[in-house]
Amino acid sequence: MPQTRPDPGVLDAWQDPDARPFLEIRKVTKIFGDRTYAVDDVSLEVFQGEFFSLLGASGCGKSTLLRMLAGLERSTQGQILIEGQDITRMPPYERPVNMMFQSYALFPHMTVEQNVAFGLKQERLSAQAIRTRVGEMLELVHMSEHARRRPEQLSGGQRQRVALARSLAKQPKLLLLDEPLAALDRKLRERTQFELVNIQERVGTTFIMVTHDQEEAMTMSSRLAVMDAGRIMQIGTPSEIYEYPGNRFVAEFIGAVNLFEGRIVGSDGDRVIIQTDAAAGDIVLYHAHPLAIGTPVAVALRPEKLRILDGPPGDDRNWVRGKVREIGYLGDVSVYHVGTEQGMTIQVQVTNRARRTAGPLTWDDTVHLGWDSEAGVVLPA
């Protein structure tokens, strides 16, 4: 078992055009019954040593995709390759892949030790080798002193550790995690997030995790794919997904966002000018690619990217006026809901720098909000 930290280079493998992907999912479709597309034409590449997350609401097909990787579901169409080898039709018990189940699926009639040894026993290893390996795994998840217990005598967090140890015991090339932290309470979940990432770095195995919790996906993964209705909406690093959402769905799914609808009326260098009924003046934003005049677009602005202005800006661009409707005090930040003159409700987030003032604003204050031309993202409407 490699105990060294992986080369930082591998974590950026997806940026290297020559890198060979470790896992390739090619145009995979899964149809349940007649015409329920659980997974719809999904293609995906994951590289060695990555912590990759599939993020989406329940029923978006992320678990079905994971189960197809494990071999527990057959894909209707498409191919799945690991290190270039086609495993699409390989039965689960022959795949070099292990899975950590959401319910943990620990064998209730076996002790912790026997559960961890189960996979190793299928490989005809010597009793001594199995014992050593089980000891190592229990050490890794800090469960050595509970080796003789049965699953029903363990707490939720302990069961989660045993499940992880069991799925890692066979040194799989790829570990699949189905909502691994969903059954834990909040405090334990936060602690386990970091522990899981730590373990992943130590063993160097490629992890693919399914989760509905965007915070979890953002904290833990090197890259993630946002899924909706069986399709992948966007693939990227957490910051790419957050800062440069590729479409409205991703923008709205990850974090809070204010959306302004409008259309392109011109350009100003590498910036586009957008005419909109939702803001006071035009919106001007950086956009890498030129857009044709008249294209309908949506502008996404995160609440923390808005600023409170003293008055209308001189150039009459990138601003809006409204009244404070709601104030949410969250400790570190305050969130204001501002009803604009154009009839929209906009969220603004302000960091609480000083202790006593919960922000300079109160209900029904008139407020001017503005943003920089780098703050927002132009999305197809």
Add this chain to the structure above:
Amino acid sequence: MKAGREAAAQIGASSIKLRFDRGVKSLTQGRLGRLLVIALPYSWLLLFLLLPILIVLKISLGETALASPPYAPMLQWAEDRTLSIQVHFGNYAFLWQDPLYVSAYLNSLKVAAVSTVLCLLIGYPMAYGIARAPAGWRIVLLMLVILPFWTSFLIRVYAWIGLLQGNGLVNHLLLSMGLIDQPLALLHTNFAVYLGIVYSYLPFMVLPLYATLVRMDLTLLEAAADLGCHPWKAFVTVTLPLSMPGIIAGSLLVFIPAVGEFVIPDLLGGPDSLMIGKVLWTEFFSNRDWPVAAAVAVAMLLLILVPLLLFQRIGERETTRDQG
């Protein structure tokens, strides 16, 4: 004055109500209520199980006599006004000495054990199939298993006579298909006894097995497959151990009544299929030897009960050791 009297009446009424409430409460929540709830089933068991067993035990310790009932009383006033108790162990010694009884016991155990294994071998795939069938089908399939109970047990055993006898349906079919030249002797054989017992007791095996199999978490099998375990091996290492409670319950439900079975060997069995239930019947009704019949019954009870209790003890000790 009047108001005072009304108030007093009210207080009286409310105190009665209070007492009534308290009574109801003590009945439903208090010690009295709890006692009542526990006492009912216990007195039922005492009256209809323990007492009859004690009576049988008493008879088994008596001596045959030409009387009604046909045994000598246990307690007797002697002429000198002393109360004498006569306890007669001869019946038990007789059971042990006469090879007829020993071989009947052994044969019963053998027939019951073989039938239990056969029921398990046939019943397990049935229960497994029903438990893994689509949810809508399960209830229909279960109904089919239970359906024979709608006809009397006795009639169903008689029906087998019609099927198995020399000119019965089975022989007729085999003859007409040209598989045999002359009728097979099916009825009054050990084969017929096994057939009858397995047929009659199969539902008692299927139902508890179904109950444990349908409750099983199927993700466990997925986990086993994921860890590299072939489906056949997963059945042996996961499904089978987890269905053990159903196997034990089903086997006991078949084995215990099969040991004492009387009707099936009497109707379907031949002269060599001697089972203890039939011996008991003969002692009681043909020989009118109540004490020996009672001794046979008590011995049978011990034969089944003692291993069963030991078995349970071991099981309990294992679970407490696990938790320790």
